[in-house]
Amino acid sequence: MDQKVLAKQISDRLLAKIADFVYQRTGIRLSPQKKALLSNRLRRRMRETGHKSFEEYFKYVQSIDESDPEWDAFLQEITTHETFLFRDEAHWEWFQDQFLAQLAKDARTGKRPRKLHIWSAACSTGDEPVTLACCIAAKLPNAHLWNIRILATDIGVGALEQAKQATFGTRAMGRVPEEYRKRYFTQLDDQRWQAKPMLTRWITYKQHNLLDPMREGPFDLVVLKNVLIYFDVESKKKVLAHVTKAMQPGAYLLTGAAEGIANIRGPLKRVYPWLFQKPGS
Ligand SMILES: C[S@@+](CC[C@H](N)C(=O)[O-])C[C@H]1O[C@@H](n2cnc3c(N)ncnc32)[C@H](O)[C@@H]1O
Incomplete structure (x- = not known):
């Protein structure tokens, strides 16, 4: 050798x-x-x-x-920071056509207040929280009347600094529907787009280690994608316990398709291989 x-x-x-x-x-x-x-x-x-x-x-x-x-x-x-807007089409279809539609209906019929708190855990360079904001702006009627907050966290300070710029390159923007691109982004040059303040005003960025308890919440939805794949079972269990505690009864947990949590999900009910719900409402 x-x-x-x-x-x-x-x-x-x-x-x-x-x-x-x-x-x-x-x-x-x-x-x-x-x-x-x-x-x-x-x-x-x-x-x-x-x-x-x-x-x-x-x-x-x-x-x-x-x-x-x-x-x-x-x-x-x-760590791996790989991410892009509208990653995993099925997840965003569910979020727009089912989750937001049901939320709007429940608010209309007085079943719930006009409040939506989401946690984008391990958000990397911010593509995921901006995708959430895009969908809300497009699909939640009268979004301006709602109390909306998207908490975007990651362990990496450098990744969060980039996330705060809310500026995305051609590759990250590849799956953003044309209509959303026009409505919600400002083109800075031929390779960069910036999310408009109408999206970023809902997002708060914060450094957070998933192994630590989350002190904020409770959240109506937690998005925890493509990070538990790097964890072993013990760490996954620890993170899931913190996440479940931070969820409102009836809230959803949206994960990657291969996070390997089906057998350690505790009280969470499996809706799809990538979607879980906390009991109660
Ligand atoms: C592959 S990215 C996932 C980004 C986004 N969720 C997605 O699916 O496109 C994984 C992120 O997890 C973060 N991460 C790794 N370990 C973490 C920990 N213990 N606590 C919080 N974030 C962590 C990394 O810094 C990285 O930004």
Whole structure:
């Protein structure tokens, strides 16, 4: 084997230590198969911070607290931020045609107040909360008379800073229906669009680790997509307990199709493989 290549990679022992540290802090299970990728990514951080070995850099990361910018830079290298507007068509069809339609009907018949509180948990760069706002603006009659709040959280401060800009590139905008694009976005140049204030006024961005209890709520809907796939069963259970507690009776939990929570969903009722409901109303 090429010694030079070996020397450039994290040792298995150190990888296990880093994986354990990341797991304790975030719930994410780092896959040993990603050793080469992780080595490359951490080498980038070593260059930036002037550390000469993986060991030295990891000691430094262990010594800083979570408000240190390097903690966020480290997190950015180990987490996946992949997201885009209107990701998973079926979810947005359900949200617009069933969830919002039922909500409007219940408010019209006096069954519920005109209040809608949603939590977009692990929102990455903000594509998901803006999609929620787009659908509400398009489909909820008299939305201006409603008390609407979308809490958008992520563990990554850098991702949230980007989310607050509410600016999206061609790829992220790819699935936005043409009509919505025209009505709810301002085109900044031929590659960038910005969500209008009529959408962003509903959104509050906040840093939050899913392993911690959520102090706000209760929410009528929690959107928790494409993040539990990186967690093991114990962390998933912990997150689900916090999320369920933050949900209003009768509220929905919208997840990714492959989050693996069907057998650990506790009191939540399964509606679709990606949709769960808290009992009561
Ligand atoms: C792949 S993105 C998902 C974005 C969006 N929900 C979607 O489905 O398009 C995963 C996000 O989870 C966040 N994340 C990872 N661990 C987290 C934790 N413990 N608490 C909160 N967010 C976390 C990452 O920072 C990343 O932005």
